[in-house]
Amino acid sequence: MKIIYVISILLLLTICVSAQDTTVVINQTVETTKADKKKNIWFGPKFGMDISHFSYNAGDLQNDLSGNYQFGLLARFGKKLYLQPEIMYATYKSATYATDSTRLNYLKIPLMLGWRIINLGILSVHLKGGPQFSFQLADKDKLIPNSKKLSWQLGAGVDLLGFITTDLRYTLQPRKSIAEQIDGFDPNSTGLNLTVGLKLR
Numbered sequence: 509m510k511i512i513y514v515i516s517i518l519l520l521l522t523i524c525v526s527a528q529d530t531t532v533v534i535n536q537t538v539e540t541t542k543a544d545k546k547k548n549i550w551f552g553p554k555f556g557m558d559i560s561h562f563s564y565n566a567g568d569l570q571n572d573l574s575g576n577y578q579f580g581l582l583a584r585f586g587k588k589l590y591l592q593p594e595i596m597y598a599t600y601k602s603a604t605y606a607t608d609s610t611r612l613n614y615l616k617i618p619l620m621l622g623w624r625i626i627n628l629g630i631l632s633v634h635l636k637g638g639p640q641f642s643f644q645l646a647d648k649d650k651l652i653p654n655s656k657k658l659s660w661q662l663g664a665g666v667d668l669l670g671f672i673t674t675d676l677r678y679t680l681q682p683r684k685s686i687a688e689q690i691d692g693f694d695p696n697s698t699g700l701n702l703t704v705g706l707k708l709r
């Protein structure tokens with residue numbers, strides 16, 4: 509877990525330094541202050557899961573959540589068009605034998621570019637897309653050499669009450685066009701990721 513703590517601290521320090529920068533430009537109509545800049549920066553916790561298959565059964569959803577989950581931190585820079593880097597610790601149950609289970613742990617770093625397309629005040633809708641870097645972790649949460657993987661995600665979400673943010677993202681399959689992935693979409697292996705986070709200052 510040490511590497512997660514280090515990266516999390518570096519992310520928070522970057523946000524604090526950015527928030528402390530003050531740029532004042534006076535040209536009759538333009539004035540940017542620290543307070544104005546701070547309005548465009550948020551950070552907070554995030555929790556989610558990968559949706560392995562569609563089901564309306566509460567028991568199936570509970571099994572999915574117990575089998576795989578992820579948590580971490582998000583940061584957002586900007587309002588209508590914004591950059592959202594994240595650090596997520598993800599764990600997956602790969603197999604179960606009686607009382608023993610095998611888990612795979614990953615450190616995920618999505619770097620999303622977002623665009624708010626609808627803003628109704630207490631509710632807004634956004635689109636997102638960008639790369640995600642994944643690193644497999646060993647038993648003691650150390651990075652496994654040569655385990656880095658790059659994938660691309662597209663998705664949409666809703667922000668509620670100004671501080672709750674939700675996302676539903678699809679991980680693109682390599683070497684397949686968007687049309688091929690739509691035609692071959694499998695509800696039993698969705699490639700979807702659902703997350704909920706808080707935007708704090």
